[in-house]
Amino acid sequence: MRTLLLVLLLLLSCASQAQEQEAEWWNYETLHAGHPVVIRVDMGLRRQFPISGFPYVIVTRLSYASDRGDGLPAQSDQDRLEAVADAVAAAIARKTRSIHAGSASSQGHQESYVYVIDPNGLEALAASVASTLCKECQVRVKVRADAAWALYRDELLPDAQTRQRYGLRAY
Numbered sequence: 001m002r003t004l005l006l007v008l009l010l011l012l013s014c015a016s017q018a019q020e021q022e023a024e025w026w027n028y029e030t031l032h033a034g035h036p037v038v039i040r041v042d043m044g045l046r047r048q049f050p051i052s053g054f055p056y057v058i059v060t061r062l063s064y065a066s067d068r069g070d071g072l073p074a075q076s077d078q079d080r081l082e083a084v085a086d087a088v089a090a091a092i093a094r095k096t097r098s099i100h101a102g103s104a105s106s107q108g109h110q111e112s113y114v115y116v117i118d119p120n121g122l123e124a125l126a127a128s129v130a131s132t133l134c135k136e137c138q139v140r141v142k143v144r145a146d147a148a149w150a151l152y153r154d155e156l157l158p159d160a161q162t163r164q165r166y167g168l169r170a171y
Contacts, residue, residue: 022044023042023044023100024042024043024044025040025041025042025043025102026040026041026043027039027040028041028158028162028166030158030159030161030162032104032106032155035070035071035106035107036070036071036072036106037072037104037105037106038072038073038078038104038105038106039102039103039104039105039155039156039158040082040085040102040103040104041101041102041152041156041157041158042099042100042101042102043157045099045101045152046157049149049152049153050147050148050149050152051099051115051149052147053097053117054097054098054099054115054116054117054149055117055145055146055147056115056116056117056118056119056143056144056145056146057101057113057114057115057116057143057144057146057149057151057152058088058092058098058113058114058115058116058119058122058123058126058141058142058143059111059112059113059141059142059143059144059151060085060088060111060112060114060126060127060130060139060140060141061109061110061111061139061140061141061142062081062084062109062110062111062112062130062134062137062138062139063108063109063137063138063139063140064077064081064108064109064110064134064136064137065108065136066108071106071107071108072105072106073105073110078105080134081103081105081110081134082103083133084112084129084130084133084134084137085100085103085110085112086100087129087130087133088112088114088126088129088130089112089114091125091126091129092114092116092122092125092126095121095122095125096116096117096118096122097116097117098114098115098116098117099114099115099116100112100113100114101113101114101115101149101151101152101156102152102156103156104155104156111155113151113152113155113156114126115146115149115152119143122143123141123142123143124141126141127139127140127141
């Protein structure tokens with residue numbers, strides 16, 4: 001009986017460790033190649049990336065009209081674009097195991113990044129969802145092999161200057 005209890009506790013411990021981490025969404029502004037960028041990133045992934053088993057990333061690019069001189073979307077447009085990115089990520093999650101890493105908006109474009117185990121059929125799915133929800137946007141979707149999670153690291157995570165500006169000590 002004692003052994004059975006120990007085995008059950010061990011199984012429960014393993015199951016809780018295997019559950020996906022709670023997302024830690026953070027929005028920030030920075031500069032990439034001299035252009036302002038608004039980024040929404042799941043900072044919780046920084047502790048464990050690259051996550052093995054998710055070697056592909058679905059990149060959904062929405063082109064939007066910006067009335068701002070810096071090419072960033074107005075706040076209401078930013079919220080709408082993020083809702084589209086979330087809907088695309090949710091549609092992908094219904095088809096395969098996936099991880100929504102974040103999005104970046106700059107120069108009239110928003111790119112969202114969803115890492116997946118198998119990209120088959122997801123390009124068309126993402127394009128369909130995005131086009132339906134953002135009829136005035138031009139939509140492009142591509143699948144990239146990215147087992148090292150270079151897009152997450154290079155496009156979404158804050159660089160050293162940004163971390164310093166926002167006072168991020170623990171990284």
